[in-house]
Amino acid sequence: MSSEKLVMDQGFAPSLAGLGLTRPYKRQGGRRTGLVLLAGGCLGGVLVCAVLMPLVYVTMSDLQLEVTELKNLVTSGSNSASTASSSTEDRENGTAAGGTHRERREADLTPEFGDVYVRWGREQCGENAETIYAGAVGSGWYHHHGGGSDYQCLPLEDVEWGENPVAGNQHGSYMYGAEYEVGTGYFSTDNMESITNPSQYDVPCSVCHVAGRSSHVMIPARLSCPTGWSKEYSGYLMSEKHTHYSNKNFICMDGAPNLRAGSSADQDGALLYLVEAQCGSLPCGPYISGYELTCVVCTK
Numbered sequence: 001m002s003s004e005k006l007v008m009d010q011g012f013a014p015s016l017a018g019l020g021l022t023r024p025y026k027r028q029g030g031r032r033t034g035l036v037l038l039a040g041g042c043l044g045g046v047l048v049c050a051v052l053m054p055l056v057y058v059t060m061s062d063l064q065l066e067v068t069e070l071k072n073l074v075t076s077g078s079n080s081a082s083t084a085s086s087s088t089e090d091r092e093n094g095t096a097a098g099g100t101h102r103e104r105r106e107a108d109l110t111p112e113f114g115d116v117y118v119r120w121g122r123e124q125c126g127e128n129a130e131t132i133y134a135g136a137v138g139s140g141w142y143h144h145h146g147g148g149s150d151y152q153c154l155p156l157e158d159v160e161w162g163e164n165p166v167a168g169n170q171h172g173s174y175m176y177g178a179e180y181e182v183g184t185g186y187f188s189t190d191n192m193e194s195i196t197n198p199s200q201y202d203v204p205c206s207v208c209h210v211a212g213r214s215s216h217v218m219i220p221a222r223l224s225c226p227t228g229w230s231k232e233y234s235g236y237l238m239s240e241k242h243t244h245y246s247n248k249n250f251i252c253m254d255g256a257p258n259l260r261a262g263s264s265a266d267q268d269g270a271l272l273y274l275v276e277a278q279c280g281s282l283p284c285g286p287y288i289s290g291y292e293l294t295c296v297v298c299t300k
């Protein structure tokens with residue numbers, strides 16, 4: 001088949017002839033087709049790129065964000081580990097390790113929690129506790145039917161009244177000071193300033209704060225604390241006399257108590273007696289009728 005015939009068969013002969021194209025142009029037609037295909041391919045590619053590029057861009061952006069977040073996580077984790085490690089090391093190394101910076105970091109990490117208890121019978125708390133205030137024990141009159149029934153630790157300094165105190169009794173509730181109603185032979189006289197018999201002396205007290213501990217417990221009939229607990233003090237359980245009208249709570253009196261100086265006069269008020277076990281419903285195994293009950297205050 002000739003070139004002309006081929007062109008004519010394809011319907012291009014008149015226009016090509018008019019243009020003076022006499023050479024066979026089957027090849028030229030193939031090149032054009034190729035160019036058309038190439039252009040179409042490029043156009044298609046451009047279209048595909050136009051569609052895919054935003055997707056790729058979004059995907060890349062997401063990946064970049066995720067990588068950034070991961071880097072941040074790794075960095076913060078490493079910083080935390082570094083801080084914890086340093087603090088632990090500083091604590092282990094003691095005061096030689098870090099100076100002011102270390103102290104500030106330790107202060108930041110030191111728990112601020114603590115616990116509070118009353119040390120009945122002592123003017124000051126123990127060396128491991130802060131004395132919030134010291135005072136004198138008080139409660140309702142020993143033979144009144146009503147009024148308050150629990151012992152209180154009343155401050156003796158900086159006593160503050162309301163704006164309009166009304167003089168004279170309006171006969172509501174009363175607060176009296178407390179006296180030891182116990183003779184010699186039970187308590188240690190180590191803190192009694194050469195006095196041997198605490199009877200009729202007024203009773204001091206202190207309110208104690210222990211830092212870093214969150215619990216306290218008073219255990220009757222014990223002088224020591226369970227494993228894992230710290231002993232704050234021990235002594236004798238005391239309360240009001242059983243024949244008096246006023247019921248009081250049981251409190252743990254320090255075994256080596258202070259006496260309020262110059263308070264030996266028998267003025268009564270709220271009173272404190274030793275507590276004797278009475279076995280029966282209270283098991284006679286460990287408990288012995290007539291024995292004075294001990295007590296201990298523990299913290300953890």
Ligand SMILES: [Ca+2]
Nearest residue numbers: 200202263265
């Ligand atoms: Ca007295």
Ligand SMILES: [Ca+2]
Nearest residue numbers: 179266267268
């Ligand atoms: Ca008395």
